Amino acid sequence: MPAAGGTATVEFRQVSYRIGGNLVLDNLSFSIEPGETVVLLGRSGSGKTTALKMVNGLLFPTSGEVRVDGCPTREWDLIALRRGIGYVIQEVGLFPHFTIAQNVGLVPRLEDWPTERIAARSKDLLEQVGLEPQQFLERHPRELSGGQRQRVGVARALAADPRLLLFDEPFGALDPVTRLELQDQFLALRNQLQKTSIFVTHDVREALRLGTRIALLDRGRLEVLATPQEFLQSQGPVTRAFLAVLDNGPPMTAHDRP
Amino acid sequence: MNRPGLFDDILQLTSEHFVLVLVSMAIAAAIGIPLGILLTRRAGLQGWVLGLANVLQTVPSLALFGFLIPIPLIGGIGKRTAIVALVLYALLPILRNTLVGILGVDPAVRESAVAMGMTGRQLLWQVELPLAARTILAGVRVATVTTVGTATIAAAIGGGGLGVFIFRGIASVDTTQILAGAVPAAVLALLSDGGLGWIERRFSAA
Numbered sequence: 001m002p003a004a005g006g007t008a009t010v011e012f013r014q015v016s017y018r019i020g021g022n023l024v025l026d027n028l029s030f031s032i033e034p035g036e037t038v039v040l041l042g043r044s045g046s047g048k049t050t051a052l053k054m055v056n057g058l059l060f061p062t063s064g065e066v067r068v069d070g071c072p073t074r075e076w077d078l079i080a081l082r083r084g085i086g087y088v089i090q091e092v093g094l095f096p097h098f099t100i101a102q103n104v105g106l107v108p109r110l111e112d113w114p115t116e117r118i119a120a121r122s123k124d125l126l127e128q129v130g131l132e133p134q135q136f137l138e139r140h141p142r143e144l145s146g147g148q149r150q151r152v153g154v155a156r157a158l159a160a161d162p163r164l165l166l167f168d169e170p171f172g173a174l175d176p177v178t179r180l181e182l183q184d185q186f187l188a189l190r191n192q193l194q195k196t197s198i199f200v201t202h203d204v205r206e207a208l209r210l211g212t213r214i215a216l217l218d219r220g221r222l223e224v225l226a227t228p229q230e231f232l233q234s235q236g237p238v239t240r241a242f243l244a245v246l247d248n249g250p251p252m253t254a255h256d257r258p
Numbered sequence: 259m260n261r262p263g264l265f266d267d268i269l270q271l272t273s274e275h276f277v278l279v280l281v282s283m284a285i286a287a288a289i290g291i292p293l294g295i296l297l298t299r300r301a302g303l304q305g306w307v308l309g310l311a312n313v314l315q316t317v318p319s320l321a322l323f324g325f326l327i328p329i330p331l332i333g334g335i336g337k338r339t340a341i342v343a344l345v346l347y348a349l350l351p352i353l354r355n356t357l358v359g360i361l362g363v364d365p366a367v368r369e370s371a372v373a374m375g376m377t378g379r380q381l382l383w384q385v386e387l388p389l390a391a392r393t394i395l396a397g398v399r400v401a402t403v404t405t406v407g408t409a410t411i412a413a414a415i416g417g418g419g420l421g422v423f424i425f426r427g428i429a430s431v432d433t434t435q436i437l438a439g440a441v442p443a444a445v446l447a448l449l450s451d452g453g454l455g456w457i458e459r460r461f462s463a464a
Contacts (some may be wrong), residue, residue, distance in 0.1 A: 056373055058369070058372065058373060078375075079375045079377060080375070081375075082372070082373055082375035085373075087370065087373040087374065089366060089369065089370065091364075091366035092366065092370075093366035093367045093369060093370030093371075094367075094370075095367060095371070096364075096367070096389070097388050097389060106374060107374050107375065110374070110375060110376065110380065156374075
């Protein structure tokens with residue numbers, strides 16, 4: 001089993017996922033190199049969240065396999081696998097009965113870190129995500145705004161220095177200004193930490209901004225896997241449909257109309 | 259006072275009543291809460307077990323006491339049979355509230371806990387039970403208040419408690435005797451409702 005710290009590789013090998021009569025993922029194959037941020041882009045129902053949940057063993061392929069650091073998820077000790085992977089979701093999922101300090105320190109506590117080290121780590125992490133520790137450590141999630149909660153969500157995911165980070169539309173429920181701030185924070189953290197990340201979104205601007213590569217999923221199939229520059233040149237119909245969003249300039253106001 | 263010793267009798271039967279309720283509730287909680295937790299893990303059993311508990315609750319209480327008397331080991335005349343009947347009655351609200359409380363935990367919170375590498379036991383003790391505690395306690399409170407009332411029927415099968423006054427009063431058409439049983443029972447119900455309600459509110463952290 002690979003040691004903690006460092007950063008991970010992820011490989012999808014002919015992954016299909018079927019539920020009921022529905023083929024959610026159809027023969028997905030691609031790999032993610034250490035330090036990359038791969039954005040899974042797609043419309044609702046394209047299978048991007050399903051693919052993400054296969055990486056930390058919340059779901060398993062019905063055929064094929066997902067390998068993390070060369071080992072199929074089915075053969076991993078799932079508790080060890082998950083503790084090495086940070087996970088951030090749109091609903092945040094902070095524990096409402098824990099303080100912010102307890103939320104952020106959860107995985108270190110599960111891993112039996114000494115108390116002083118957990119306290120120091122929580123403080124550092126809040127600073128890293130742009131929250132003043134003195135002001136936030138002892139508060140409860142319900143006292144925070146949506147943007148602040150998601151910052152705590154990111155801090156919690158980073159707590160035990162995971163090798164890999166998974167983001168499932170983390171900024172999808174935030175107002176546009178807050179979303180932009182958190183995207184900037186994400187980029188700053190990525191440049192600083194150099195962690196392998198997988199980021200799910202349906203927002204093509206977010207994908208172009210954050211990804212080192214973009215994987216476009218359509219009805220469970222991998223349509224395109226390309227760098228943002230290549231993606232902008234891509235001529236496939238599904239890609240064009242996403243890029244069409246960018247062509248629309250600022251909306252006209254009633255005043256501008258002829 | 260025209261009835262010397264009545265006060266002593268009230269004290270004695272009230273404490274007997276209290277013990278009857280306490281023992282029954284302890285057993286009902288010890289069965290109902292773990293069984294409720296088990297049911298959250300076995301969705302297929304939920305309908306069956308809740309159905310059975312529902313049916314038990316619909317049996318008129320006096321009849322339930324009667325049904326138990328001929329059953330060997332748990333039956334017969336006396337406190338043991340009374341406790342078995344009271345436990346069966348108290349089970350449903352505790353069971354149902356445990357189930358509802360745990361299933362009511364925000365799915366995003368549960369998913370986060372699992373994705374962060376909590377074991378099943380850690381998920382239960384650190385997340386599900388603390389978040390469900392208020393609902394579970396509300397079930398215990400409802401069951402307790404009901405049991406204080408139902409326990410008066412225990413006297414009909416020799417279980418003792420404040421029902422002794424009530425049955426004696428009915429038989430001798432003596433309102434004082436009926437009140438000597440009914441008033442302390444009502445006070446006991448109010449006190450347990452208030453006390454458990456206070457504990458419940460202290461779990462309002464979430």
